[in-house]
Amino acid sequence: MTQEYVTQIADFITRYLSYMLGAGVHTSRVVRNSKRIGDALGVDVHIHTSQKTASLTVCEKGTSVMNTRIVDIPAFPISFEWNADLSALSWAAYDGKLSLEEINKRFEALVSKPRMNPVFVLFMASLANASFCRLFGGDIWAMLVTFTATLIGFFTRQHLTRKGVNHYIVFIISAFVASLCASTALSLGLKTAEIAIATSALYLVPGVPLINGVIDITDGHIQIGISRLVNALMLIVCIAIGMSATLMLVKDSLL
Amino acid sequence: MEAFWDSIAAYNAATWLWQSVSIVVAAVLTSILWFRPRTWVKIAVKVYMVVVSLWIALVYYMKFGAVREYSSVLAIFWCLVAVAWIYDLATRFSTFQKSGKYRPWGVVMLFLPLAYPLISLARGLSFPEMATPMLPSAVALYMLGMLMAFNRKINFFAFIFIVHWAVIAISKIVIFNIPEDILLAAACLPAMFIFFREAARAAGKGCKPPVKYVELLILAVVVVVGACMVLEYV
Numbered sequence: 001m002t003q004e005y006v007t008q009i010a011d012f013i014t015r016y017l018s019y020m021l022g023a024g025v026h027t028s029r030v031v032r033n034s035k036r037i038g039d040a041l042g043v044d045v046h047i048h049t050s051q052k053t054a055s056l057t058v059c060e061k062g063t064s065v066m067n068t069r070i071v072d073i074p075a076f077p078i079s080f081e082w083n084a085d086l087s088a089l090s091w092a093a094y095d096g097k098l099s100l101e102e103i104n105k106r107f108e109a110l111v112s113k114p115r116m117n118p119v120f121v122l123f124m125a126s127l128a129n130a131s132f133c134r135l136f137g138g139d140i141w142a143m144l145v146t147f148t149a150t151l152i153g154f155f156t157r158q159h160l161t162r163k164g165v166n167h168y169i170v171f172i173i174s175a176f177v178a179s180l181c182a183s184t185a186l187s188l189g190l191k192t193a194e195i196a197i198a199t200s201a202l203y204l205v206p207g208v209p210l211i212n213g214v215i216d217i218t219d220g221h222i223q224i225g226i227s228r229l230v231n232a233l234m235l236i237v238c239i240a241i242g243m244s245a246t247l248m249l250v251k252d253s254l255l
Numbered sequence: 256m257e258a259f260w261d262s263i264a265a266y267n268a269a270t271w272l273w274q275s276v277s278i279v280v281a282a283v284l285t286s287i288l289w290f291r292p293r294t295w296v297k298i299a300v301k302v303y304m305v306v307v308s309l310w311i312a313l314v315y316y317m318k319f320g321a322v323r324e325y326s327s328v329l330a331i332f333w334c335l336v337a338v339a340w341i342y343d344l345a346t347r348f349s350t351f352q353k354s355g356k357y358r359p360w361g362v363v364m365l366f367l368p369l370a371y372p373l374i375s376l377a378r379g380l381s382f383p384e385m386a387t388p389m390l391p392s393a394v395a396l397y398m399l400g401m402l403m404a405f406n407r408k409i410n411f412f413a414f415i416f417i418v419h420w421a422v423i424a425i426s427k428i429v430i431f432n433i434p435e436d437i438l439l440a441a442a443c444l445p446a447m448f449i450f451f452r453e454a455a456r457a458a459g460k461g462c463k464p465p466v467k468y469v470e471l472l473i474l475a476v477v478v479v480v481g482a483c484m485v486l487e488y489v
Contacts, residue, residue: 119455148419
Protein backbone atom coordinates (compact mmCIF):
# COMPACT_ATOMS: atom_id res chain seq x y z
CA MET A 1 0.00 0.00 0.00
CA THR A 2 1.53 3.34 -1.02
CA GLN A 3 1.54 6.53 1.00
CA GLU A 4 -0.63 8.12 -1.70
CA TYR A 5 -3.29 5.41 -1.33
CA VAL A 6 -3.33 5.80 2.46
CA THR A 7 -3.73 9.55 1.93
CA GLN A 8 -6.69 8.90 -0.38
CA ILE A 9 -8.30 6.63 2.22
CA ALA A 10 -7.71 9.30 4.90
CA ASP A 11 -9.30 11.91 2.62
CA PHE A 12 -12.38 9.78 2.17
CA ILE A 13 -12.84 8.73 5.81
CA THR A 14 -12.32 12.33 6.94
CA ARG A 15 -15.14 13.41 4.68
CA TYR A 16 -17.30 10.46 5.67
CA LEU A 17 -17.04 11.06 9.40
CA SER A 18 -17.48 14.84 9.07
CA TYR A 19 -20.74 14.28 7.18
CA MET A 20 -21.98 11.80 9.77
CA LEU A 21 -21.08 13.95 12.76
CA GLY A 22 -22.51 17.01 11.02
CA ALA A 23 -25.79 15.22 10.37
CA GLY A 24 -26.26 14.44 14.07
CA VAL A 25 -25.10 10.82 14.31
CA HIS A 26 -23.88 9.76 17.76
CA THR A 27 -20.12 9.45 18.10
CA SER A 28 -19.70 5.74 18.76
CA ARG A 29 -21.61 4.90 15.59
CA VAL A 30 -19.44 7.30 13.57
CA VAL A 31 -16.27 5.79 15.00
CA ARG A 32 -17.53 2.24 14.49
CA ASN A 33 -18.55 2.88 10.89
CA SER A 34 -15.31 4.68 10.03
CA LYS A 35 -13.25 1.86 11.50
CA ARG A 36 -15.38 -0.64 9.56
CA ILE A 37 -14.60 1.14 6.29
CA GLY A 38 -10.96 1.23 7.34
CA ASP A 39 -11.07 -2.56 7.93
CA ALA A 40 -12.63 -3.07 4.50
CA LEU A 41 -9.76 -1.11 2.93
CA GLY A 42 -7.03 -2.74 5.04
CA VAL A 43 -6.15 0.15 7.35
CA ASP A 44 -6.51 0.94 11.04
CA VAL A 45 -8.42 4.13 11.86
CA HIS A 46 -7.98 6.08 15.11
CA ILE A 47 -10.38 8.92 15.75
CA HIS A 48 -10.71 11.75 18.24
CA THR A 49 -13.86 13.87 18.11
CA SER A 50 -14.97 17.13 19.62
CA GLN A 51 -17.96 19.39 19.06
CA LYS A 52 -16.49 21.41 16.18
CA THR A 53 -13.57 19.34 14.87
CA ALA A 54 -12.39 15.76 14.56
CA SER A 55 -8.94 14.32 14.03
CA LEU A 56 -8.09 10.93 12.66
CA THR A 57 -5.07 8.85 11.81
CA VAL A 58 -5.22 6.23 9.09
CA CYS A 59 -2.47 3.62 9.31
CA GLU A 60 -1.78 0.61 7.10
CA LYS A 61 -2.12 -2.56 9.16
CA GLY A 62 1.26 -3.85 10.29
CA THR A 63 3.33 -1.00 8.81
CA SER A 64 4.10 2.60 9.66
CA VAL A 65 2.53 4.10 6.52
CA MET A 66 0.02 6.57 7.93
CA ASN A 67 -1.75 9.85 7.43
CA THR A 68 -3.27 12.18 10.02
CA ARG A 69 -6.06 14.69 9.38
CA ILE A 70 -7.94 17.28 11.36
CA VAL A 71 -11.31 18.32 9.97
CA ASP A 72 -13.96 20.92 10.82
CA ILE A 73 -17.38 19.37 11.36
CA PRO A 74 -19.87 21.08 9.04
CA ALA A 75 -23.27 22.08 10.44
CA PHE A 76 -25.72 20.04 8.40
CA PRO A 77 -29.39 19.69 9.31
CA ILE A 78 -30.17 16.58 11.36
CA SER A 79 -30.60 13.75 8.85
CA PHE A 80 -31.76 10.28 9.82
CA GLU A 81 -31.54 9.38 6.17
CA TRP A 82 -27.80 10.09 6.00
CA ASN A 83 -27.41 8.29 9.30
CA ALA A 84 -29.02 5.12 7.91
CA ASP A 85 -27.56 5.34 4.40
CA LEU A 86 -24.00 6.05 5.45
CA SER A 87 -24.10 3.29 8.07
CA ALA A 88 -25.36 0.91 5.41
CA LEU A 89 -22.52 2.07 3.15
CA SER A 90 -19.95 1.01 5.75
CA TRP A 91 -21.51 -2.46 5.91
CA ALA A 92 -21.65 -2.68 2.12
CA ALA A 93 -17.96 -1.75 1.98
CA TYR A 94 -17.09 -4.37 4.60
CA ASP A 95 -19.26 -7.21 3.34
CA GLY A 96 -18.76 -6.58 -0.36
CA LYS A 97 -15.04 -5.72 -0.07
CA LEU A 98 -15.66 -2.65 -2.20
CA SER A 99 -12.80 -0.62 -3.64
CA LEU A 100 -12.15 2.91 -2.40
CA GLU A 101 -13.32 4.24 -5.76
CA GLU A 102 -16.62 2.35 -5.51
CA ILE A 103 -17.20 3.44 -1.91
CA ASN A 104 -16.49 7.05 -2.90
CA LYS A 105 -18.92 6.80 -5.81
CA ARG A 106 -21.69 5.42 -3.60
CA PHE A 107 -20.97 8.03 -0.94
CA GLU A 108 -21.32 10.85 -3.48
CA ALA A 109 -24.62 9.38 -4.68
CA LEU A 110 -25.96 9.18 -1.13
CA VAL A 111 -25.04 12.71 -0.06
CA SER A 112 -26.30 14.18 -3.34
CA LYS A 113 -29.85 12.96 -2.80
CA PRO A 114 -32.39 15.77 -3.04
CA ARG A 115 -33.20 17.67 0.14
CA MET A 116 -36.68 17.83 1.66
CA ASN A 117 -39.05 20.44 0.30
CA PRO A 118 -39.10 23.21 2.98
CA VAL A 119 -42.87 23.68 2.60
CA PHE A 120 -43.36 19.96 3.21
CA VAL A 121 -41.20 20.16 6.35
CA LEU A 122 -43.10 23.28 7.45
CA PHE A 123 -46.46 21.52 7.16
CA MET A 124 -45.30 18.27 8.75
CA ALA A 125 -43.77 20.07 11.74
CA SER A 126 -46.97 22.08 12.20
CA LEU A 127 -49.12 18.95 11.97
CA ALA A 128 -46.85 17.21 14.47
CA ASN A 129 -47.25 20.07 16.94
CA ALA A 130 -51.03 20.09 16.45
CA SER A 131 -51.00 16.35 17.17
CA PHE A 132 -48.99 16.94 20.35
CA CYS A 133 -51.59 19.50 21.34
CA ARG A 134 -54.28 16.84 20.93
CA LEU A 135 -52.23 14.29 22.90
CA PHE A 136 -51.94 16.74 25.78
CA GLY A 137 -55.72 17.28 25.80
CA GLY A 138 -56.20 20.23 23.45
CA ASP A 139 -59.53 20.63 21.66
CA ILE A 140 -60.00 21.23 17.94
CA TRP A 141 -59.56 25.03 18.19
CA ALA A 142 -56.44 24.67 20.29
CA MET A 143 -55.10 22.27 17.65
CA LEU A 144 -55.85 24.72 14.84
CA VAL A 145 -54.24 27.58 16.74
CA THR A 146 -51.20 25.41 17.50
CA PHE A 147 -50.98 24.45 13.84
CA THR A 148 -50.92 28.02 12.56
CA ALA A 149 -48.73 29.27 15.44
CA THR A 150 -46.19 26.57 14.58
CA LEU A 151 -46.49 27.49 10.92
CA ILE A 152 -45.45 31.04 11.79
CA GLY A 153 -42.73 30.02 14.26
CA PHE A 154 -41.24 27.38 11.99
CA PHE A 155 -41.32 29.66 8.96
CA THR A 156 -39.54 32.33 11.04
CA ARG A 157 -36.93 29.76 11.98
CA GLN A 158 -36.42 28.66 8.36
CA HIS A 159 -36.18 32.24 7.17
CA LEU A 160 -33.73 33.42 9.84
CA THR A 161 -31.59 30.29 9.46
CA ARG A 162 -31.40 30.94 5.71
CA LYS A 163 -30.29 34.50 6.49
CA GLY A 164 -27.45 33.13 8.63
CA VAL A 165 -28.68 34.53 11.94
CA ASN A 166 -27.06 33.02 15.06
CA HIS A 167 -29.04 29.89 15.89
CA TYR A 168 -29.50 30.80 19.56
CA ILE A 169 -31.16 34.04 18.51
CA VAL A 170 -33.22 32.10 15.96
CA PHE A 171 -34.47 29.83 18.75
CA ILE A 172 -35.38 32.75 21.02
CA ILE A 173 -37.27 34.60 18.28
CA SER A 174 -39.02 31.46 16.96
CA ALA A 175 -40.13 30.39 20.43
CA PHE A 176 -41.36 33.89 21.18
CA VAL A 177 -43.29 34.27 17.92
CA ALA A 178 -44.86 30.80 18.05
CA SER A 179 -45.92 31.04 21.69
CA LEU A 180 -47.19 34.59 21.28
CA CYS A 181 -49.33 33.57 18.30
CA ALA A 182 -50.61 30.57 20.24
CA SER A 183 -51.46 32.83 23.17
CA THR A 184 -54.05 34.59 21.01
CA ALA A 185 -56.19 31.54 21.85
CA LEU A 186 -56.53 33.02 25.34
CA SER A 187 -58.61 35.87 23.92
CA LEU A 188 -61.16 33.32 22.71
CA GLY A 189 -61.66 31.96 26.20
CA LEU A 190 -60.68 28.45 25.13
CA LYS A 191 -60.35 26.04 28.04
CA THR A 192 -57.31 24.44 26.44
CA ALA A 193 -55.57 27.64 25.33
CA GLU A 194 -52.67 27.01 27.70
CA ILE A 195 -52.04 23.63 26.07
CA ALA A 196 -51.81 25.43 22.73
CA ILE A 197 -49.19 27.82 24.16
CA ALA A 198 -47.19 24.99 25.72
CA THR A 199 -47.16 22.83 22.59
CA SER A 200 -46.53 25.62 20.07
CA ALA A 201 -42.77 25.60 20.69
CA LEU A 202 -42.26 21.84 20.88
CA TYR A 203 -40.84 21.75 17.35
CA LEU A 204 -37.77 23.52 18.71
CA VAL A 205 -36.90 20.94 21.38
CA PRO A 206 -33.41 19.62 20.52
CA GLY A 207 -34.22 15.94 20.94
CA VAL A 208 -31.38 14.58 18.81
CA PRO A 209 -28.52 16.44 20.58
CA LEU A 210 -29.99 15.44 23.96
CA ILE A 211 -30.19 11.74 23.05
CA ASN A 212 -26.79 11.78 21.34
CA GLY A 213 -25.22 13.50 24.35
CA VAL A 214 -26.46 10.80 26.69
CA ILE A 215 -25.46 7.98 24.30
CA ASP A 216 -21.99 9.51 23.84
CA ILE A 217 -21.43 9.75 27.59
CA THR A 218 -22.61 6.20 28.24
CA ASP A 219 -20.36 4.98 25.40
CA GLY A 220 -17.35 6.72 26.93
CA HIS A 221 -17.13 9.71 24.58
CA ILE A 222 -17.59 11.95 27.56
CA GLN A 223 -16.01 15.11 26.12
CA ILE A 224 -18.23 15.37 23.02
CA GLY A 225 -21.20 14.02 25.01
CA ILE A 226 -20.96 16.88 27.48
CA SER A 227 -20.47 19.34 24.60
CA ARG A 228 -23.64 18.10 22.96
CA LEU A 229 -25.61 18.23 26.19
CA VAL A 230 -24.40 21.77 26.91
CA ASN A 231 -25.37 22.77 23.37
CA ALA A 232 -28.82 21.21 23.82
CA LEU A 233 -29.16 22.90 27.21
CA MET A 234 -28.35 26.28 25.65
CA LEU A 235 -31.06 25.71 23.06
CA ILE A 236 -33.55 24.77 25.77
CA VAL A 237 -32.64 27.95 27.66
CA CYS A 238 -33.27 29.92 24.45
CA ILE A 239 -36.72 28.31 24.09
CA ALA A 240 -37.39 29.17 27.73
CA ILE A 241 -36.36 32.81 27.15
CA GLY A 242 -38.67 33.10 24.15
CA MET A 243 -41.62 31.52 25.94
CA SER A 244 -40.94 33.49 29.12
CA ALA A 245 -41.09 36.72 27.15
CA THR A 246 -44.54 35.71 25.90
CA LEU A 247 -45.75 34.62 29.33
CA MET A 248 -44.48 37.83 30.94
CA LEU A 249 -46.36 39.87 28.34
CA VAL A 250 -49.50 37.76 28.37
CA LYS A 251 -49.91 36.27 31.81
CA ASP A 252 -48.30 39.02 33.86
CA SER A 253 -49.92 41.66 31.66
CA LEU A 254 -46.77 43.73 31.33
CA LEU A 255 -48.47 45.95 28.76
CA MET B 256 -70.06 38.82 24.00
CA GLU B 257 -71.58 42.05 25.32
CA ALA B 258 -68.16 43.57 26.05
CA PHE B 259 -67.08 42.59 22.53
CA TRP B 260 -69.93 44.43 20.79
CA ASP B 261 -69.80 47.36 23.25
CA SER B 262 -66.13 47.91 22.43
CA ILE B 263 -66.90 47.79 18.69
CA ALA B 264 -69.69 50.34 19.17
CA ALA B 265 -67.43 52.67 21.15
CA TYR B 266 -64.66 52.29 18.56
CA ASN B 267 -66.98 53.04 15.64
CA ALA B 268 -68.62 55.98 17.34
CA ALA B 269 -65.31 57.62 18.21
CA THR B 270 -63.30 56.88 15.07
CA TRP B 271 -65.75 56.78 12.15
CA LEU B 272 -64.11 59.81 10.56
CA TRP B 273 -60.63 58.33 10.82
CA GLN B 274 -61.94 55.03 9.54
CA SER B 275 -63.46 56.77 6.52
CA VAL B 276 -60.18 58.57 5.79
CA SER B 277 -58.29 55.30 6.05
CA ILE B 278 -60.67 53.56 3.64
CA VAL B 279 -60.32 56.41 1.13
CA VAL B 280 -56.51 56.30 1.40
CA ALA B 281 -56.59 52.52 0.86
CA ALA B 282 -58.87 52.90 -2.16
CA VAL B 283 -56.66 55.62 -3.71
CA LEU B 284 -53.40 53.74 -3.12
CA THR B 285 -54.84 50.48 -4.44
CA SER B 286 -56.19 52.20 -7.56
CA ILE B 287 -52.87 53.92 -8.29
CA LEU B 288 -51.02 50.64 -7.71
CA TRP B 289 -53.40 48.87 -10.06
CA PHE B 290 -53.47 51.38 -12.91
CA ARG B 291 -50.18 53.27 -12.60
CA PRO B 292 -47.76 51.25 -10.50
CA ARG B 293 -44.73 53.27 -9.37
CA THR B 294 -42.06 52.59 -6.80
CA TRP B 295 -43.34 55.33 -4.50
CA VAL B 296 -46.83 53.79 -4.52
CA LYS B 297 -45.46 50.38 -3.58
CA ILE B 298 -43.60 51.96 -0.67
CA ALA B 299 -46.68 53.96 0.28
CA VAL B 300 -48.84 50.82 0.31
CA LYS B 301 -46.38 49.06 2.61
CA VAL B 302 -46.29 52.12 4.89
CA TYR B 303 -50.09 52.07 4.86
CA MET B 304 -50.06 48.39 5.88
CA VAL B 305 -47.76 49.24 8.80
CA VAL B 306 -49.96 52.16 9.87
CA VAL B 307 -53.20 50.22 9.63
CA SER B 308 -51.73 47.27 11.58
CA LEU B 309 -50.57 49.62 14.32
CA TRP B 310 -53.98 51.31 14.23
CA ILE B 311 -55.66 47.98 14.97
CA ALA B 312 -53.12 47.20 17.69
CA LEU B 313 -53.07 50.54 19.45
CA VAL B 314 -56.42 52.15 18.76
CA TYR B 315 -58.76 49.18 18.42
CA TYR B 316 -57.28 46.78 20.97
CA MET B 317 -55.29 48.94 23.41
CA LYS B 318 -57.77 51.84 23.61
CA PHE B 319 -61.26 50.61 22.83
CA GLY B 320 -60.80 46.88 23.36
CA ALA B 321 -58.95 47.27 26.65
CA VAL B 322 -62.02 46.18 28.62
CA ARG B 323 -61.89 42.79 26.91
CA GLU B 324 -59.79 40.01 28.39
CA TYR B 325 -56.36 39.49 26.83
CA SER B 326 -56.81 42.35 24.36
CA SER B 327 -53.12 43.18 24.91
CA VAL B 328 -52.21 39.79 23.40
CA LEU B 329 -54.07 40.66 20.24
CA ALA B 330 -52.46 44.11 20.25
CA ILE B 331 -49.02 42.49 20.34
CA PHE B 332 -50.08 40.13 17.56
CA TRP B 333 -51.03 43.08 15.34
CA CYS B 334 -47.74 44.76 16.22
CA LEU B 335 -46.07 41.62 14.86
CA VAL B 336 -48.08 42.03 11.65
CA ALA B 337 -46.76 45.61 11.49
CA VAL B 338 -43.23 44.29 12.05
CA ALA B 339 -43.75 41.87 9.15
CA TRP B 340 -44.57 44.81 6.87
CA ILE B 341 -41.71 46.93 8.23
CA TYR B 342 -39.36 44.02 7.53
CA ASP B 343 -40.79 43.82 4.04
CA LEU B 344 -40.33 47.54 3.61
CA ALA B 345 -36.71 47.32 4.75
CA THR B 346 -35.79 44.29 2.66
CA ARG B 347 -38.00 45.31 -0.31
CA PHE B 348 -39.01 41.66 -0.55
CA SER B 349 -42.52 41.80 -1.96
CA THR B 350 -42.79 43.61 -5.25
CA PHE B 351 -46.54 44.27 -5.49
CA GLN B 352 -46.44 43.24 -9.12
CA LYS B 353 -49.41 41.70 -10.85
CA SER B 354 -48.65 38.21 -12.11
CA GLY B 355 -51.83 37.70 -14.12
CA LYS B 356 -52.72 34.68 -12.05
CA TYR B 357 -55.64 34.85 -9.62
CA ARG B 358 -56.20 38.57 -10.33
CA PRO B 359 -60.01 38.34 -10.51
CA TRP B 360 -60.00 36.51 -7.21
CA GLY B 361 -57.77 39.25 -5.76
CA VAL B 362 -60.14 41.96 -6.96
CA VAL B 363 -63.09 40.21 -5.32
CA MET B 364 -61.16 39.94 -2.07
CA LEU B 365 -60.24 43.62 -2.18
CA PHE B 366 -63.92 44.52 -2.23
CA LEU B 367 -64.97 42.03 0.47
CA PRO B 368 -64.10 44.31 3.44
CA LEU B 369 -66.73 46.71 2.15
CA ALA B 370 -69.30 43.93 2.53
CA TYR B 371 -68.77 43.84 6.31
CA PRO B 372 -71.13 46.76 7.10
CA LEU B 373 -73.63 45.52 4.50
CA ILE B 374 -73.85 42.12 6.17
CA SER B 375 -74.23 43.81 9.55
CA LEU B 376 -77.08 45.96 8.20
CA ALA B 377 -78.69 42.91 6.64
CA ARG B 378 -78.53 41.20 10.05
CA GLY B 379 -80.49 44.10 11.54
CA LEU B 380 -77.55 45.80 13.28
CA SER B 381 -77.18 49.56 13.17
CA PHE B 382 -74.38 52.09 13.58
CA PRO B 383 -72.29 52.16 15.73
CA GLU B 384 -72.78 48.56 16.89
CA MET B 385 -71.85 46.97 13.58
CA ALA B 386 -68.90 45.59 11.66
CA THR B 387 -66.92 48.07 9.54
CA PRO B 388 -64.04 47.70 7.04
CA MET B 389 -61.64 48.91 9.72
CA LEU B 390 -62.12 45.96 12.07
CA PRO B 391 -59.20 43.51 12.37
CA SER B 392 -60.69 40.76 10.21
CA ALA B 393 -61.70 43.20 7.47
CA VAL B 394 -58.21 44.70 7.50
CA ALA B 395 -56.74 41.19 7.31
CA LEU B 396 -59.02 40.50 4.37
CA TYR B 397 -57.83 43.67 2.62
CA MET B 398 -54.21 42.63 3.15
CA LEU B 399 -55.01 39.18 1.79
CA GLY B 400 -56.69 40.76 -1.22
CA MET B 401 -53.60 42.89 -1.88
CA LEU B 402 -51.36 39.82 -1.65
CA MET B 403 -53.66 37.93 -4.01
CA ALA B 404 -54.02 40.74 -6.53
CA PHE B 405 -50.28 41.54 -6.61
CA ASN B 406 -48.87 38.09 -6.09
CA ARG B 407 -45.69 37.85 -8.11
CA LYS B 408 -43.59 37.96 -4.95
CA ILE B 409 -45.55 38.23 -1.72
CA ASN B 410 -44.79 39.11 1.89
CA PHE B 411 -45.06 35.57 3.23
CA PHE B 412 -44.72 36.61 6.86
CA ALA B 413 -47.76 38.87 6.56
CA PHE B 414 -49.62 36.07 4.78
CA ILE B 415 -49.09 33.44 7.49
CA PHE B 416 -50.02 35.96 10.17
CA ILE B 417 -53.29 36.49 8.27
CA VAL B 418 -53.81 32.71 8.08
CA HIS B 419 -53.44 32.57 11.85
CA TRP B 420 -55.81 35.46 12.24
CA ALA B 421 -58.34 33.68 10.05
CA VAL B 422 -58.30 30.71 12.44
CA ILE B 423 -58.90 33.11 15.34
CA ALA B 424 -61.67 34.79 13.33
CA ILE B 425 -63.39 31.47 12.64
CA SER B 426 -63.75 30.73 16.31
CA LYS B 427 -65.00 34.29 16.89
CA ILE B 428 -67.84 33.62 14.47
CA VAL B 429 -69.34 31.24 17.01
CA ILE B 430 -68.08 32.71 20.26
CA PHE B 431 -68.87 36.38 19.59
CA ASN B 432 -71.66 35.92 17.02
CA ILE B 433 -69.91 37.81 14.24
CA PRO B 434 -70.78 35.88 11.04
CA GLU B 435 -69.16 38.66 8.96
CA ASP B 436 -65.86 36.91 9.67
CA ILE B 437 -66.96 34.00 7.48
CA LEU B 438 -65.74 36.18 4.60
CA LEU B 439 -62.17 36.07 5.91
CA ALA B 440 -62.32 32.34 6.54
CA ALA B 441 -63.77 31.66 3.09
CA ALA B 442 -61.13 33.83 1.40
CA CYS B 443 -58.24 32.54 3.44
CA LEU B 444 -58.58 28.83 2.66
CA PRO B 445 -58.09 29.06 -1.12
CA ALA B 446 -55.39 31.69 -0.57
CA MET B 447 -53.65 29.28 1.78
CA PHE B 448 -53.69 26.57 -0.85
CA ILE B 449 -52.56 28.87 -3.66
CA PHE B 450 -49.70 30.60 -1.82
CA PHE B 451 -48.32 27.48 -0.17
CA ARG B 452 -48.58 25.60 -3.46
CA GLU B 453 -46.64 28.36 -5.20
CA ALA B 454 -44.02 28.28 -2.43
CA ALA B 455 -43.76 24.48 -2.70
CA ARG B 456 -43.33 24.73 -6.47
CA ALA B 457 -40.69 27.47 -6.14
CA ALA B 458 -38.70 25.42 -3.65
CA GLY B 459 -39.51 22.09 -5.24
CA LYS B 460 -36.86 21.89 -7.95
CA GLY B 461 -34.50 19.13 -6.86
CA CYS B 462 -36.40 18.53 -3.64
CA LYS B 463 -38.35 15.57 -2.34
CA PRO B 464 -41.05 14.43 -2.07
CA PRO B 465 -42.28 15.33 -5.58
CA VAL B 466 -44.20 18.62 -5.68
CA LYS B 467 -47.51 16.92 -6.50
CA TYR B 468 -47.42 15.08 -3.15
CA VAL B 469 -46.64 18.30 -1.31
CA GLU B 470 -49.58 19.91 -3.10
CA LEU B 471 -51.80 17.02 -2.04
CA LEU B 472 -50.68 17.47 1.55
CA ILE B 473 -51.44 21.20 1.42
CA LEU B 474 -54.83 20.49 -0.12
CA ALA B 475 -55.61 17.87 2.54
CA VAL B 476 -54.69 20.29 5.34
CA VAL B 477 -56.78 23.08 3.81
CA VAL B 478 -59.74 20.71 3.45
CA VAL B 479 -59.39 19.53 7.06
CA VAL B 480 -59.18 23.12 8.34
CA GLY B 481 -62.24 24.00 6.26
CA ALA B 482 -64.11 20.94 7.54
CA CYS B 483 -63.29 21.92 11.14
CA MET B 484 -64.71 25.39 10.48
CA VAL B 485 -67.89 24.07 8.91
CA LEU B 486 -68.49 21.42 11.57
CA GLU B 487 -67.89 23.86 14.41
CA TYR B 488 -70.07 26.54 12.87
CA VAL B 489 -72.91 24.22 11.90
